Amino acid sequence: MWVKALDLALDKLRASGCDLSLVAGICGCAQQHGSVYWKNNASDLLSNLDPGRFLHADLATAFSLMESPVWMDSSTSLYCRKLEDSFGNSEKLAQTTGSRAYERFTASQIAKVYDTKPGIYQITERISLISSFLASIFIGGYASIDHSDGSGMNLLDIKNRKWCGEALEAVAPGLKEKLGEVVENLTVLGQIAPYFVQRYGFNPECKVVSFTGDNPASLAGMNLGAGEVAISLGTSDTVFLSLEEGTGGLLGHVLCNPVDSSLFMGLICFKNGSLTRERIKNLCVGESWDKFNQILETTDVGNYGYIGLYYDLTEITPHIQGEYRFDPDGNLISKFPAPEMDVRACIESQAIRLRLYSERLGYSSGHSSSILITGGASSNTAILQIISNVFNAPVYTLDLPDSACLGAGYMAAYALRQSDERIPFYDYINQISGRKRCLLCTPDETACKVYMQLVSKYRDCENKAFGIYYSRLTP
Numbered sequence: 001m002w003v004k005a006l007d008l009a010l011d012k013l014r015a016s017g018c019d020l021s022l023v024a025g026i027c028g029c030a031q032q033h034g035s036v037y038w039k040n041n042a043s044d045l046l047s048n049l050d051p052g053r054f055l056h057a058d059l060a061t062a063f064s065l066m067e068s069p070v071w072m073d074s075s076t077s078l079y080c081r082k083l084e085d086s087f088g089n090s091e092k093l094a095q096t097t098g099s100r101a102y103e104r105f106t107a108s109q110i111a112k113v114y115d116t117k118p119g120i121y122q123i124t125e126r127i128s129l130i131s132s133f134l135a136s137i138f139i140g141g142y143a144s145i146d147h148s149d150g151s152g153m154n155l156l157d158i159k160n161r162k163w164c165g166e167a168l169e170a171v172a173p174g175l176k177e178k179l180g181e182v183v184e185n186l187t188v189l190g191q192i193a194p195y196f197v198q199r200y201g202f203n204p205e206c207k208v209v210s211f212t213g214d215n216p217a218s219l220a221g222m223n224l225g226a227g228e229v230a231i232s233l234g235t236s237d238t239v240f241l242s243l244e245e246g247t248g249g250l251l252g253h254v255l256c257n258p259v260d261s262s263l264f265m266g267l268i269c270f271k272n273g274s275l276t277r278e279r280i281k282n283l284c285v286g287e288s289w290d291k292f293n294q295i296l297e298t299t300d301v302g303n304y305g306y307i308g309l310y311y312d313l314t315e316i317t318p319h320i321q322g323e324y325r326f327d328p329d330g331n332l333i334s335k336f337p338a339p340e341m342d343v344r345a346c347i348e349s350q351a352i353r354l355r356l357y358s359e360r361l362g363y364s365s366g367h368s369s370s371i372l373i374t375g376g377a378s379s380n381t382a383i384l385q386i387i388s389n390v391f392n393a394p395v396y397t398l399d400l401p402d403s404a405c406l407g408a409g410y411m412a413a414y415a416l417r418q419s420d421e422r423i424p425f426y427d428y429i430n431q432i433s434g435r436k437r438c439l440l441c442t443p444d445e446t447a448c449k450v451y452m453q454l455v456s457k458y459r460d461c462e463n464k465a466f467g468i469y470y471s472r473l474t475p
């Protein structure tokens, strides 16, 4: 599917009349953590792509595992515990790799493949992240994993920026060879493969720069400063910010910063983001976001003290599933007095969750802070107004959508720059790009006060829901 998507994207570019011979360099990004398993001898297929055929036809037999594990998978708890045990405890793993063991991280995903499909692991010559898998196609050979996306694996020593031998050994034998080298972000990997020159008219001198994860690329696209936090309302709701210290803790993740090797990046991701909003919308008002927003705009801030927590899929943090509604006194109830109260309850609890957890990552909310918003739901200003009120901070976006894609473009431009070698990333980007930030929402003082009160109530409800979930699991 991913290879076909690339065929389609390239065909669309060609059909739109785009002169691909003008492209000087390519960088890209992809959802984090997912893994692609290349079968023995797949490198021969990669280096001999036939320009007369689609990529998906040539690469149909290149994979040992046809269904790549992706970030939404949470079936690997057993392997997470084993990995943490091999380090002694979760803190030690977090201090080295930036995160305690997470189900969607590549280490436990690979451990599961090795354990449940040893034959597949054996015939795999290379394991890529989705980002390095895409870069591999463009260079016609295996592309290295970069430091930032590599930090989402529980396998990289994020301070030394090298694979962590202890973690590799705990996951599966021979893993280092299957992963290949890890490289600095912004590394020029090589020239574009002849396939793209002959089939799509790319310049043979076009360079390919190491690809990265969608969130690191988004950080590169948004030029986050001190006191700023980025919120991505994509499929997941993800918060990230730039960090000076690289010590991972038990909450969230620390990754290598994609644009400055002396810095790090803090990130926390919630699985129940857009898909949950969509479900509540469909349930309460049908297809229309306009009707959903009308409810948000005409109902009372704070939902009269009613709080709803919605975890359609097992959440990453906290690890919990189900729906939990609470009355203003904090008692669990089965439904709200009016069904459409779920609309406001869902958006308010998601926004409060974003604030609470970004503060735990190191963000401090208030008037000197600001939020940069991106992702599909960032076009919805009714949702953004609630986020602005909950954070008591203005919400900005870039004057161009798709910050992850933009960031990857910037990374290619920076890696191939011919000017001052030592110029910092954002100084260079500011010179070459005329992008501006647009102010979308400013906080409403009265609403902020309501939410200040609600934050601690939310925390209590989340703790109660967590207790209920686990008491149901252990009768």
Ligand SMILES: Nc1ncnc2c1ncn2[C@@H]1O[C@H](COP(=O)(O)OP(=O)(O)O)[C@@H](O)[C@H]1O
Binding pocket: 233, 234, 235, 236, 274, 275, 277, 278, 289, 374, 375, 376, 377, 378, 379, 380
């Ligand atoms: N007007 C809108 N209001 C709220 N959510 C929206 C709106 N338009 C799109 N979305 C949400 O955006 C999501 C897709 O965001 P996107 O950033 O493209 O995701 P991803 O990067 O995970 O592919 C969809 O799941 C959809 O629910």
Ligand SMILES: O=C(CO)[C@@H](O)[C@H](O)COP(=O)(O)O
Binding pocket: 030, 031, 032, 033, 071, 104, 152, 213, 214, 215, 232, 234, 235, 236, 237, 238, 267, 268, 269
């Ligand atoms: O798991 C994470 C980050 O740790 C996700 O953010 C993925 O990177 C996928 O992103 P979206 O599809 O939600 O944009």
